[in-house]
Structures are given as structure tokens and as C-alpha cells.
Amino acid sequence: xxxxxxxxxxxxxxxxxxxxxxxxxxxxxxxxxxxxxxxxxxxxxxxxxxxxxxxxxxxxxxxxxxxxxxxxxxxxxxxxxxxxxxxxxxxxxxxxxxxxxxxxxxxxxxxxx
Amino acid sequence: xxxxxxxxxxxxxxxxxxxxxxxxxxxxxxxxxxxxxxxxxxxxxxxxxxxxxxxxxxxxxxxxxxxxxxxxxxxxxxxxxxxxxxxxxxxxxxxxxxxxxxxxxxxxxxxxxx
Numbered sequence: 565x566x567x568x569x570x571x572x573x574x575x576x577x578x579x580x581x582x583x584x585x586x587x588x589x590x591x592x593x594x595x596x597x598x599x600x601x602x603x604x605x606x607x608x609x610x611x612x613x614x615x616x617x618x619x620x621x622x623x624x625x626x627x628x629x630x631x632x633x634x635x636x637x638x639x640x641x642x643x644x645x646x647x648x649x650x651x652x653x654x655x656x657x658x659x660x661x662x663x664x665x666x667x668x669x670x671x672x673x674x675x676x677x
Numbered sequence: 678x679x680x681x682x683x684x685x686x687x688x689x690x691x692x693x694x695x696x697x698x699x700x701x702x703x704x705x706x707x708x709x710x711x712x713x714x715x716x717x718x719x720x721x722x723x724x725x726x727x728x729x730x731x732x733x734x735x736x737x738x739x740x741x742x743x744x745x746x747x748x749x750x751x752x753x754x755x756x757x758x759x760x761x762x763x764x765x766x767x768x769x770x771x772x773x774x775x776x777x778x779x780x781x782x783x784x785x786x787x788x789x790x791x
Binding site: 568654665 | 719783
């Protein structure tokens with residue numbers, strides 16, 4: 565059974581701090597890893613990492629995929645209160661002709677002003 | 678439409694009732710996914726459509742759960758004889774095709790079974 569584990573489960577930091585969120589996975593036929601930000605409603609897409617694109621950056625957010633260690637990290641620098649959210653990691657794996665997205669339980673990030 | 682929409686946004690059902698949850702994907706998106714998200718958990722995959730074909734329903738927790746997308750656009754997730762453990766947020770997502778393209782999520786339907 566495919567498994568995605570995120571750590572820490574929750575994190576509280578002060579505005580301006582840098583945070584690193586972790587995601588590790590055990591899946592058959594890995595295809596890609598995605599990061600989502602979930603505030604009160606639906607998850608919104610942040611990054612997709614594949615074998616051909618193991619590092620992504622957008623503003624203060626960056627992510628790296630380590631296929632050898634079966635893990636990924638999401639870094640947020642100079643955190644702001646608007647970064648408070650649940651950050652979800654999901655892994656795409658291929659089954660019998662189909663593709664499946666398995667989510668971790670998320671990391672709840674709280675930024676204190 | 679501009680994004681994925683779902684209705685109703687909130688549904689309260691008495692145990693044993695049947696419910697139907699609707700998802701309108703982004704126009705032109707071939708793939709549609711349903712997820713169940715319990716409180717404090719990440720979304721869990723339920724089922725996946727490519728056009729009108731249900732390619733994967735391995736995540737449906739029991740035969741009380743049924744999903745359809747008869748014309749390859751709007752999808753309905755039906756839960757028969759609801760149980761308290763069915764209480765969750767049901768998220769729908771669509772993508773251009775499969776999981777190689779970004780999935781856009783709807784706002785979800787929060788189902789509470791009393």
C-alpha cells in the first residue's frame with residue numbers, strides 16, 4: 565500500500581523565520597511528487613517535482629526532491645502570517661494503467677506575528 | 678467556469694439517508710477525481726474518471742459509495758444509507774488529463790451525518 569508521511573505534524577514559528585517541511589514516501593512506480601497549500605478551503609497547487617525536475621522555486625518557497633532518499637522538503641523563507649496553512653504532500657504513482665494520488669496527513673504551519 | 682465548483686457546500690443527513698454530491702469540473706478538463714478528507718487528515722483518494730469512464734474506484738470505502746460522470750463533465754458522488762463515519766469533507770478535483778497535470782480542487786462539500 566502506498567504511503568506518504570509528513571513531518572512535523574504541526575509547527576509554530578515567528579514571522580520572519582525560515583521553516584523546512586518534510587515528506588517521505590513509499591510507493592510503487594513513483595511518477596511525481598506534489599506540494600499543496602490548504603487554508604480553509606480547497607488545496608491549492610504549489611509545486612510538482614519529477615525525475616526531470618527535482619528542484620523548484622517560487623518566491624520565498626522552494627522544494628527539492630531526493631529520489632534516492634524517497635523524500636522531499638519544502639522550504640519557506642522569511643515567513644509571513646499569510647503562510648499559515650496546512651501544507652500537503654502528495655505522490656503520484658502508476659498502477660494497472662491508472663495513476664493515483666496519495667496524500668500525506670499534512671503539516672499545520674502557524675506563523676505568529 | 679473559472680474553477681471547480683461543488684454543491685451543496687454543506688450537507689447534514691440523518692443516519693440511513695442517501696445523499697448526492699455534485700461536482701462541476703473546469704470546462705475541458707478530461708480527468709476528474711473525488712477525495713474524502715476527514716478532520717485533521719489529508720485527502721484520501723476515492724475514485725477517478727477520464728471523460729465518462731471510471732478508471733479507478735479502488736478508494737471507495739464500501740458498496741454504499743457510487744460515483745458517475747455520464748457525459749464526461751459533471752460528476753455525482755452518491756452515498757447510500759449514510760453512516761456517521763461518512764462525515765467528512767468530500768473534495769472534487771479536475772485536471773487537463775490524468776495526474777501529470779495540476780489538479781484543481783473545488784471548495785468541497787462538508788457532510789455531517791447525525
